[in-house]
Amino acid sequence: MSESADWTGGTEAILYQACESCGAAQYFRRAFCASCGASDVVEKRASGEGIVYATSLVCRAATEETRAHVPYNIVLVDAAEGFRMMAHGENDLAIGDAVVAGFERFAGRMVPYFMRRR
C-alpha cells in the first residue's frame, strides 16, 4: 500500500478504514478487513473526536530525542467512528474525558495530540 496521507506520513489527519461488507472500522491500515476478510475497505478521515480510554504519563523515556519531551502523556482514545488509537494528550487527561485531536511535533515527527473538548 502507498504512503498514508495521515499523521504517520506527516499530514495533519487521522485516517481509518471502514469495511463496506461488514461495517467494521479499523485503525491499522491493511488491504483487507481484519474482521471479515473482505477486501473492500474504504479509507476515511476521522473527525478527531473521541473519549479517553486509558492514559499513562511517561516520565522515563528510552532515547535522547524522547527524553527531551518528558513527561508526556500516552493515551488510548476511542474515536467517535468506532476505532481505538494511541496518541499523545494533555498531561491531565482522565479516562472518560471527551477529547478532540490536534497535532504536535514529537521527537522530530508529527503526532496526534488530544485536548479536552470545551
Next chain:
Amino acid sequence: MSFITGVGLTSYGRHEGASSLDLMSRAATLALADAQLARGDIDGILCGYSTVSPHIMLATVFAEHFGIRPAYAHAVQVGGATGLAMTMLAHQLVDAGVVRHMLVVSGENRLTGQSRDASIQALAQVGHPTYEVPLGPTIPAYYGLVASRYMHEYGVRQEDLAEFAVLMRRHALAHPGAQFRDPITVADVMASKPVALPLKLLDCCPVSDGGAAFIVSGEPTSEAQVRVRGCAQAHTHQHVTAAPALNELGAEIAIARAKAASGLGISDVRYAAVYDSFTITLAMLLEDLGLAGRGEAAARVRSGYFSRDGAMPLNTHGGLLSYGHCGVGGAMAHLVETHLQMRGRAGERQVRDASIALLHGDGGVLSSHVSLFLERVR
C-alpha cells in the same frame, strides 16, 4: 505423558563478562545434573531468544556450543510467555514420542551486555511500528495504559498495586540468588520514581543477567516425579491498541482451556507461579485466573493468602519483580522454583504442600498467554 525431570537456575542480577551462551550453558549444566542425565541423553533442544545477541538459529548455535547433536531443535519467540510455551511444546513433542529428553533453555546478559536504554528500546518494539512506536511509548507505558484502565474499572489504587512489589521482595529475601534482597514497604513503592504513571520504579521488574533451564522427559529419571498435567494457550492481539476489553483478555481463555485439558480446577491448586513483569500484570492475572475475585487480589496479599505460609503461596523465589528478569529465563525461574517446591527442596522457602501447581505466563502486552498445571505424582 511428560515429566519435568530436572531444573537449573543461575542467580539473577549482574554476571559481568558472561555471554548469553555462557548463561544458557550454566543453567543447562545444572538441569542435566539435576535430572541425572548426560549430554548424550538429550535429543531435543528448545531455546528462547537473546535481545543482546540476536540470531536466526539460536538453538543450533547453542547445541554446537554446548556439545549436543539433537534430533530436534529450534527457538521459540512469544515474549514473556516463551518459557511456558516451550514447556507446552516440549510436553507435546515428548508425549508424541518425537523427543525423549527435551532440554528447554534460555539465558541472557541483558543487564551487563547492553545499556538500560537499549534494553528498554528493544522491548518497546513490541509496539506497532507505524501507529505506536513513533509516539515514544515504553513497555512500562503499555502496561501503564492497561493499569489506568484496570484501576478505573475495578477501583484498584496505586497502594494496592504496591502490595505485590512488597510481597515479591519479601519472598526474594529468602532466596540467595535474587537480584534484590533489601526489604521494601508500600511507602517505598509509592515514593519510588515515576516511570510511566500509574507505574513507578518499584512497580516494574528490573533488567537482569541470568539463565534458566529444565528437562522435559517421557519417563521419570529419578524418584521425584513432577508431571505436566495439562496446558493451553490464548492469543488475542499483539498491540495494546488492538487489545480486547479487560474481561475478554487471553488469561481467562487460556486458563479455561487448561482446566479442560487437565481436568483440574482452581480449587485443586496448592501453589501458584504467575508472571509479574509489573505489579499490575500480577494483580490482573491473579484475578483473570480466578485466584482472586475482581479487584480483590491486593486484599488477599494483605491477608497473607499468597505468602509462603498462606493458602496459595505465590512466586516464592521473588518473581520477576525481585528475583529478576533476564528475558525468556525470567519466567522460567518461576517453573524452576515451582519444581523445587513440588519436590520439597526449597529449603527455608519450602511451603507445606505444592502437590498441584498452576503456572501462567504472559507475552507482549497481555497478548499471548500460556496456562499450565503441574502435578507431583509421588
